Structure formats: C-alpha cells, structure tokens
Amino acid sequence: MAATDVEKKHGHGGGDLAGIRNLNLQGHVGFDSLPDQLVNKSVQQKFTFNVLCIGETGLGKSTMMDSLFNTTFDSQQNSTHSFPNVRLKSKTYELLESNVDLKLTIVETVGYGDQINKDNSFQAIVDYIDTQFENYLQEELKIKRSLSTYHDTRAHACLYFICPTGHGLKSIDLVCMKKLDSKINIIPIIAKSDTISKTELQRFKIKIMSELVSNGVQIYQFPTDDETVAETNSSMNNHIPFAVVGSTEFTKINNKMIRARQYPWGTVQVENENHCDFVKLREMLIRINMQDMMEQTHTHHYELYRRMRLEQMGFSDVGADNKPVSFQETYEQKRQEHVQALQRKEEEMRQSFVVRVKEKEAELKEAEKELHTKFDSLKKQHAEEKKKLEEEKKRLEEEINTFNKRKLAIMQAQTQPQSHTHTLGKSKKK
Numbered sequence: 001m002a003a004t005d006v007e008k009k010h011g012h013g014g015g016d017l018a019g020i021r022n023l024n025l026q027g028h029v030g031f032d033s034l035p036d037q038l039v040n041k042s043v044q045q046k047f048t049f050n051v052l053c054i055g056e057t058g059l060g061k062s063t064m065m066d067s068l069f070n071t072t073f074d075s076q077q078n079s080t081h082s083f084p085n086v087r088l089k090s091k092t093y094e095l096l097e098s099n100v101d102l103k104l105t106i107v108e109t110v111g112y113g114d115q116i117n118k119d120n121s122f123q124a125i126v127d128y129i130d131t132q133f134e135n136y137l138q139e140e141l142k143i144k145r146s147l148s149t150y151h152d153t154r155a156h157a158c159l160y161f162i163c164p165t166g167h168g169l170k171s172i173d174l175v176c177m178k179k180l181d182s183k184i185n186i187i188p189i190i191a192k193s194d195t196i197s198k199t200e201l202q203r204f205k206i207k208i209m210s211e212l213v214s215n216g217v218q219i220y221q222f223p224t225d226d227e228t229v230a231e232t233n234s235s236m237n238n239h240i241p242f243a244v245v246g247s248t249e250f251t252k253i254n255n256k257m258i259r260a261r262q263y264p265w266g267t268v269q270v271e272n273e274n275h276c277d278f279v280k281l282r283e284m285l286i287r288i289n290m291q292d293m294m295e296q297t298h299t300h301h302y303e304l305y306r307r308m309r310l311e312q313m314g315f316s317d318v319g320a321d322n323k324p325v326s327f328q329e330t331y332e333q334k335r336q337e338h339v340q341a342l343q344r345k346e347e348e349m350r351q352s353f354v355v356r357v358k359e360k361e362a363e364l365k366e367a368e369k370e371l372h373t374k375f376d377s378l379k380k381q382h383a384e385e386k387k388k389l390e391e392e393k394k395r396l397e398e399e400i401n402t403f404n405k406r407k408l409a410i411m412q413a414q415t416q417p418q419s420h421t422h423t424l425g426k427s428k429k430k
C-alpha cells in the first residue's frame with residue numbers, strides 16, 4: 001500500500017492515455033479491506049467444483065473420490081464390464097467444511113475401455129464437456145442472465161486414471177487425453193499404485209511423461225506465478241503423474257483410525273507419503289490449486305469454446321479489411337446476407353415455377369392434339385361404318401323387295417292358274 005510520487009503510465013489498449021499518478025494517503029481510508037470483502041462475498045456465494053474422473057471400470061475412481069473428500073459418496077454399486085458404449089454418470093453433493101459450502105459434482109465414466117472397438121471412447125466425454133460449455137454460453141447469451149444463481153456444471157478438473165501396467169500408456173489413454181487437452185485441466189494419475197513396485201514406478205512415471213510429451217498432450221501444470229505457492233507447485237509438477245492408492249477401509253494405527261489397504265504382507269496407508277502420492281494429489285487438487293483450475297476453465301478452456309462457437313455462428317472481431325467490427329454490424333450484415341439469400345431462393349423458386357408451368361402447358365397442348373387426331377380418326381371410322389351399314393341396309397331392303405316381289409308373283413301365280421288346274425283336274429278326272 002506504500003504509495004510513491006512516481007507517475008506510472010497505464011496504456012489502455014496501447015493508446016496514449018494520460019499518465020496515472022500515485023498519491024500518498026493522509027490517513028487510513030479503508031479500501032485495504034477489499035480482499036476481505038471479496039473473501040466474505042465468495043464464502044456467502046458458495047463454491048462450485050466439478051471433477052471428471054476418466055478411467056477403465058474398476059480402476060478405483062469411486063474409491064479415490066471417497067478418499068479425496070474423506071466421505072462416502074453413494075456410488076458403491078459395482079459397475080459391470082458389459083456396457084455397449086461409454087456413458088457418463090454425474091452426481092452433485094453439498095459439502096460443508098468450517099463455514100465453506102462446496103457444491104461438488106463428480107462425473108465418472110461408465111463402461112470406459114470395455115468395448116472391443118475403443119476408437120470412439122472419447123466421444124461421450126467430449127460431448128459432455130461441450131454440452132456444459134454450451135449450457136453456460138446459452139445462459140451468457142440470454143437477455144435476462146442469472147449467472148449468479150446459475151449452477152455452473154463446466155468440468156474444472158479431469159483426473160485421468162492410468163492403468164498400473166508398468167508398460168506406459170495405452171492408445172486409448174493417449175487418444176482421449178489428446179482430444180481433451182484443450183477442453184479441460186487434465187491431471188494424470190496412476191491408479192492402484194500399490195500394485196507396482198518402487199523401482200518400476202519410477203520408470204513407469206518417466207515413460208508416461210515422455211509419451212505424453214512426444215504425443216503433444218498438454219496436461220495441467222500447477223501454476224508457478226503466485227509466489228506463495230510457486231515453490232510447492234513447481235516441485236509438484238515434477239511428481240506428475242501422481243501414483244495414488246485409495247481405500248474405503250480404515251485401520252487402527254497408533255490409536256488412530258487411518259485410511260488403508262491391508263494385505264497379508266502389510267498395510268498400505270493412503271495418507272502416508274512414503275506409501276503413495278495421495279496426499280500430494282489432495283494438496284494440489286483441493287488445497288492449493290482448486291481456484292486456479294476454476295479460473296483456467298473459465299478464462300482458457302471455456303474461452304476457446306466460446307470463441308469457436310461464436311465464429312461458427314459467423315461473429316468476428318475484425319472484418320475482411322482487418323478493421324474492428326461491432327456485434328451490431330455483424331448482425332446487420334448477417335441479416336442482409338440472410339435476406340439476400342432468401343430473395344435469391346424466392347427468385348429461383350419463381351423461375352422454376354415458370355418453367356414448370358410452361359412444361360405443363362406444352363404437355364397439355366400435346367395431349368389435346370393427340371385427342372383431336374384420335375377424335376378425327378374415330379369420326380372417320382364411324383362415318384365409314386355408317387356408310388357400310390347404310391349400304392348393307394340398302395342391300396337388305398333390296399333383298400326384301402325382291403323377296404316381296406317374288407312372294408307376290410308366287411301368290412299371283414297361285415291364284416291365276418286355278419282354271420288351268422281345273423282343266424288339269426278335269427282332264428285327270430277323265
């Protein structure tokens with residue numbers, strides 16, 4: 001708070017604004033309580049932290065969450081290995097420590113690594129992360145935003161559980177982490193590290209790190225810019241990936257109940273730094289860097305997503321001529337483009353309509369012509385038939401006439417030669 005007379009220049013956006021003078025206060029004013037005000041406000045507002053646990057079924061994800069938050073989340077049902085695809089299971093809990101309220105969401109993969117074809121195992125996870133970003137973006141874009149009461153579900157940290165094979169990473173691990181590294185803070189951890197020997201573990205860690213580097217996978221680096229934690233964080237960065245052990249069982253050691261796993265040959269104490277890196281993970285994830293991970297999520301990962309989406313929608317900070325464009329200008333331009341496209345479409349439709357009408361007209365004319373010719377030929381046929389019939393009629397009438405004539409002749413013949421017959425008869429009688 002020591003003020004000096006030195007004038008500092010604070011350029012805004014590179015502009016040459018007037019210098020800002022540092023002045024001495026002549027007594028206590030009180031704005032030194034600002035950090036306290038901030039703390040009070042944050043405490044009242046509650047904290048939200050969302051963890052995404054990725055790892056094969058049975059690697060100890062649920063057990064690890066219980067161990068980390070020293071509680072029993074209701075996730076004890078044993079998952080099977082027979083799911084046809086990867087899903088995500090999300091649960092939200094409210095935890096209270098001292099007077100700090102933490103709304104914790106734990107998301108676990110279900111069925112990860114259980115399919116024969118693991119090519120798209122990452123897709124469900126990518127979709128989940130994007131959906132949370134999208135939900136937040138939609139809230140931000142609303143006219144009536146309620147971000148202060150909005151349940152932020154954006155995943156802040158990803159614990160990636162590596163199988164303790166001692167052989168390096170599996171391809172599913174590399175592919176998945178590569179897909180996620182621009183979307184989330186990845187903390188790789190070696191699961192069930194009690195199953196791997198001390199010398200093997202060192203080699204395993206080196207192998208994993210070199211594979212991550214050679215594949216260009218960006219994992220979360222504990223920040224070293226805050227001097228109060230710089231030293232711890234930079235030394236912890238060298239311990240990644242943490243080799244952890246989790247347990248839901250407790251053993252009494254030195255009159256204290258401690259989380260441990262018991263084996264015929266001895267006991268693994270979860271919180272013993274000689275036994276595993278569990279404490280290091282808890283320190284880094286919860287006690288030291290939780291806030292930084294929330295910040296990274298908002299200012300880095302979400303920002304990337306937001307930029308990508310807005311650009312997809314056609315918004316841009318600069319136009320084609322590299323000059324700044326405002327939201328409104330982009331909107332107007334988009335609207336114009338839209339209207340033009342609509343007009344073009346309308347014109348096209350009209351043209352095609354006209355063409356169709358013309359085609360139909362021609363078709364109809366053709367049909368009419370056909371009908372006419374058909375009608376003509378029918379008429380001709382009909383006339384011919386009529387003529388034929390008339391001729392026939394005439395012939396028949398003539399026939400009837402001749403017949404009648406003959407009939408008459410016969411009848412006359414029958415009446416006339418009666419005398420003749422008489423004579424004949426007479427002569428016969430003779």
Ligand SMILES: Nc1nc2c(ncn2[C@@H]2O[C@H](COP(=O)(O)OP(=O)(O)O)[C@@H](O)[C@H]2O)c(=O)[nH]1
Binds near residue numbers: 056195245
């Ligand atoms: N050896 C060993 N076993 C563990 C460890 N953590 C969990 N387990 C056991 O692994 C099994 C599966 O654990 P669970 O947490 O349900 O795995 P999830 O499917 O990944 O959630 C349980 O029997 C646990 O007791 C560990 O650190 N070491």
Ligand SMILES: [Mg+2]
Binds near residue numbers: 061075108
């Ligand atoms: Mg589980």
